[in-house]
Amino acid sequence: MNKTIVFTVLLxxxxxxxxxxxxxxxxxxxxxxxxxCAFNLLIGYTGLLSFGHxxxxxxxxxxxxxxxxxxxxxxxxxxxxxxxxxxVMAWLMGGLAIRRQGxxxxxxxxxxxxxxxxxxxQAPFTGGEDGLQGIPRGALxxxxxxxxxxxxxYLVWVIFMFGFWLIHRTIHSPFGQVLLAIxxxxxxxxxxxxxxxxxxxxxxxxxxxxxxxxxxxxxxxxGFETLSDVHWSMSGLVVLMTLVGGLGTVMGPILxxxxxxxxxxxxxxxxxxxxxxxxxxxxxxxxxxVTIVTGLIFVICVLMFRRGIVGELLHRTSSKGIS
Amino acid sequence: xxLFGIPLSAVLSQLLxxxxxGSFYAILSLGLAVIFGLLNVINFAHGAxxxxxxxxxxxxxxxxxxxxxxxxWLAPLLVxxxxxxxxxxxxxxxxxxxxxxxxxxxxxxxxxxxxxxRLIFGSSGLSYSVPEALQGATxxxxxxxxxxxxxxxxxxxVVCFATWFVIEKTKLGAYLRAGTENPRLVEAFGINVPxxxxxxxxxxxxxxxxxxxxxxxxYQVAPLMGSNLIIxxxxxxxxxxxGSIMGSILTGLGLGVIEGFTKVFYPEAxxxxxxxxxxxxxxxxxxxxxxxxx
Numbered sequence: 343m344n345k346t347i348v349f350t351v352l353l354x355x356x357x358x359x360x361x362x363x364x365x366x367x368x369x370x371x372x373x374x375x376x377x378x379c380a381f382n383l384l385i386g387y388t389g390l391l392s393f394g395h396x397x398x399x400x401x402x403x404x405x406x407x408x409x410x411x412x413x414x415x416x417x418x419x420x421x422x423x424x425x426x427x428x429x430v431m432a433w434l435m436g437g438l439a440i441r442r443q444g445x446x447x448x449x450x451x452x453x454x455x456x457x458x459x460x461x462x463x464q465a466p467f468t469g470g471e472d473g474l475q476g477i478p479r480g481a482l483x484x485x486x487x488x489x490x491x492x493x494x495x496y497l498v499w500v501i502f503m504f505g506f507w508l509i510h511r512t513i514h515s516p517f518g519q520v521l522l523a524i525x526x527x528x529x530x531x532x533x534x535x536x537x538x539x540x541x542x543x544x545x546x547x548x549x550x551x552x553x554x555x556x557x558x559x560x561x562x563x564x565g566f567e568t569l570s571d572v573h574w575s576m577s578g579l580v581v582l583m584t585l586v587g588g589l590g591t592v593m594g595p596i597l598x599x600x601x602x603x604x605x606x607x608x609x610x611x612x613x614x615x616x617x618x619x620x621x622x623x624x625x626x627x628x629x630x631x632v633t634i635v636t637g638l639i640f641v642i643c644v645l646m647f648r649r650g651i652v653g654e655l656l657h658r659t660s661s662k663g664i665s
Numbered sequence: 666x667x668l669f670g671i672p673l674s675a676v677l678s679q680l681l682x683x684x685x686x687g688s689f690y691a692i693l694s695l696g697l698a699v700i701f702g703l704l705n706v707i708n709f710a711h712g713a714x715x716x717x718x719x720x721x722x723x724x725x726x727x728x729x730x731x732x733x734x735x736x737x738w739l740a741p742l743l744v745x746x747x748x749x750x751x752x753x754x755x756x757x758x759x760x761x762x763x764x765x766x767x768x769x770x771x772x773x774x775x776x777x778x779x780x781x782x783r784l785i786f787g788s789s790g791l792s793y794s795v796p797e798a799l800q801g802a803t804x805x806x807x808x809x810x811x812x813x814x815x816x817x818x819x820x821x822x823v824v825c826f827a828t829w830f831v832i833e834k835t836k837l838g839a840y841l842r843a844g845t846e847n848p849r850l851v852e853a854f855g856i857n858v859p860x861x862x863x864x865x866x867x868x869x870x871x872x873x874x875x876x877x878x879x880x881x882x883x884y885q886v887a888p889l890m891g892s893n894l895i896i897x898x899x900x901x902x903x904x905x906x907x908g909s910i911m912g913s914i915l916t917g918l919g920l921g922v923i924e925g926f927t928k929v930f931y932p933e934a935x936x937x938x939x940x941x942x943x944x945x946x947x948x949x950x951x952x953x954x955x956x957x958x959x
Contacts, residue, residue, distance in 0.1 A: 391765045438944055441951035445707050445764045446903060450947065453900040456893070457940035464933060574896065578772055585769065627784065634780035640773025644766050645755060 348593070352506070356499050365491040366563065367607070372502045373560040374603050378583040378595035379509050380552035385581075386590030387513055388545050389525030391448045393577050394435060394455030395553050398428040400572030401458060402554030403561040407474040408467055410562070417480045417488055421501070421558045428554015429547050431458070436546030440539050443528075452574060459572045473568030477561055494563065501559050505552050510592065512548065521545055575633075582636060585643050588650025597651055602639075606632055676929050677808040683925015684918065685814050685883065688821030689715075691917030692876040693898045695825055696869035698907040699832070702845040703865045706756060706767030712895030713778040714870045717744050718877020719886045720782060723793050733796035733882070740878045741871035748870030752863050775892075782888035790885025817879045824875060825914045832910055841865065900943040905955050912955025 359368050377399055384390045406424035409415045415423075439450040462468045469475065479488040488494045512518050520541055523531045532538050561567045570576065579602065587598025605612075613628025628635070643650070649657055693711055700708050708714075721740040725731035731739065751774060759766045799813040832838035843851045844858055852858045877891075884890055898917075905916030920939050928935040946954065 391768070393768075438947045441947050442903070445701075445768060448765065448768060449707065449899040449903050450943070452896055453903065453940050453943055456896045457937045457944075460936045578776070581769065581772075631780055631784055633776045634784070637773045637776030637778075637780060640776065641755065641770060644770040644773065645758060648762075648766070 353503070356503070360492055360495050365495040369495055369498045369563040370560065371600050371603050372498050373556045373563065374580075374583065374599040375596040376502050376505045376559070377553055377556040378580055378587070378599040379506060380549045380556065381580045382584045382589065382591075382595040383509055383512065383545060383549045383552070385584060386594075387518060387525065388521045388542065389528075390542065390546070391581070392439075392451045392546070392549070393448045393574065393581070394439075394451030394453075395549075395580050396572050396574060396576035397435065397455035397458045398431055398550045398553035399557035399560070399576060399580075400462070400567070400569075401431055402428045402557035403567040403571050404462055404468055404474065406558035407477045407561045407567045410480065411474065411477045412467065417482050417562055420562060421555065424558025424561070425551050425555045428557065429551035431554070432547045432550020433543070436543050436550070440542045440546070452577065455572070455577060456574060459569070459574070462572050463569060468567075468569075471569065473566055474561075475566050477565045477567070479562060479565065488562070498559055498563060501555065505555060506596075509552070512545075513592075517541070517544075578640075579636070582640055582643070584650075585648075586639065586650055588653030588656075589648075591650065591652040591656065594650050594652035601651070602636070605635070609635065671929055674808045676926075679925045679929045680922060681808075681810070681814055681818075681925075683922045683928070684818050685921070686924060687918040687921015688818050688825075689876045689880060689894070689917075690898055690901050690921050691825050691914045692821050692872050693894070694901045694905065694913040694917050695828060695910065696872040697898065697902055698910065698913045699828070699872075700866055700869040701907050703841065703848075703862055704752075704756065704767070705760065705764055706771065707764070707899075708866075708869065709768055709771040709895065710751075710775045710778065711870070711873050711898065712891030712893075713775045714744055714748065714873040714891070715877040715880070715894065716782070716888060716891035717747070717778065718874030719793075719881040719884075719890060720786070720877075720888070721874070722878045722881045723791050723886045726793065733878075737875070737878050741874040744874035744877075745867040745871030749863055749867040752866040756866065757859070757862070775895075779888050779892060786888055788888060790887040790890075793881040793886050795882040813882060817883065820879060821876070824872070828872070829910045829914065897939050900939045904939075904943050904946050904953060906953030909955040916954060 356372075363371075377395070381392065381395050384392050402424035405427040406420040409423045410417065410420040435451060435454045438454065439447050442450060463470065479494065481487050482497065486493060486497075488497065513521075520531065520536055523534070523536070524538055524541060528538060557571065560571075583598040583602045584595045585598070586601055587596065588594030609628055609632050613625045616625040616628065617623065647654070693715060697708055697711055700706060718740045721743055722733070722736040725736045725739065726733070755770060755774070756767065759770060795813045799816050802809045802811045803815075804810075832841055840851065840856055840861065844856075844861055848858050880890070901917050901920055902913070904920065905912045907913070920942065923942065924935055924938055927938040934941070
């Protein structure tokens, strides 16, 4: 019952959103929401903290951008190629990272994604510090012109809903139950005869592919790709989104991604508003201090708000609710 | 004399640079290992603490005309105290939770520290000159040895081995090692474990700041100077494993040297070579060179 309500609300809200919000901004929000959902599949449902997810988002963005602009392929192929890049990259990185457990896993993913960052910094086709600029949107299947923001919005919306549905299906499948068992008690899952590493690798690849899908879609929306998407600060950002929203909740990452993205984009305006309200000069600088504020939110979340927004709501109402 | 078509003196000077970097890797990974041993926290803020060591050194000279030699002990002390405050106010609430929360907290702390310094000093580098006594270079016939770089290698080695000695060979170190194995039992013997934990964090962080002071005259002093370094140090820690103090030191130095050689023979790969080695080590020996899987 509740599941149906959630899906209906999401569906209607998504369909009506461009009437209220600027479509390009809304599309950006959706891409980050998909990214955070893909990340949550690992941390929330398998207990693996990846600190290298920027590699999949940014890497897929670069490959999709290259295919779209320099090879002139049509947008659907850009998205497919980007997603494939995410999957293959995740297979390579995951294969190495799952050889160690716990905190080592996190450090390995971070180090490997940093290696990819240096690769993209030096590779000839990425434009170095300038990034890939002027990536065309083209026409979907050669028929539907995506230069119209609203048309593209509904494509992005369909992609997002597909990703969300896929994650939902995964969590509630027998496969998802095994993942949960690994999260709760890995030695026990092993002793029950599950090939834990195969499950971990599979979910890592799925998560990487979905993050790649988000990255490829993002590049289609914005028309450029820069190094900031492959940098480790992006990996940190997606951790924060998921943490703020609620680890291991279905809706948490979406809310968290919206919250953090809006905060990042509107920090200057919020600062200006606070300055007029309180008269404190310093607030005018808030726009330049985004990292300080994100750091502060991180610290606050870890110290006293570990359930996140949705997790806290669920805990308060203590009904099974949305999950 | 030439080596594969490259003048030997050039190879040797890159090798020295590699040793300098390797000394920093060694000190930093040593600090990480000591902290992880007792606190079970991976200190993401280690790079930021390194940066603070260098920044404080620069500030000491610029605002108070404090010499390099004074800052060599003052900066680690100040940053160490800062670490103690962080441990007392934040980290100590997380020990009962999953390791990953410690990493996330220190990640947030890193963002805040770097953000604050960037807001005040901007992102560009500040220069700090080599102390007078160590300026110049010594001609060794086969190469010219810059005095300051030699000093950095020697000073780091002394500090690393002193740390190793204290932890492995003294009574204090025995308590520390016992605390790593079983903190509750050690507490039952009447040793103040929470205090020991706090001081360990302060010490580990002070080590990072010491490396920062050493780095100030060589690198540009800048708010983000530690942010890429810490990831390389993570790779070093994965390669060496955090089980052994000597392992951390040797891995750090060794990787610095390998990186130095890569700069001579294949400069394109110099920023990624440590990560590639990490991948190979994980493939062949998943537990790391000196590690045992817990």
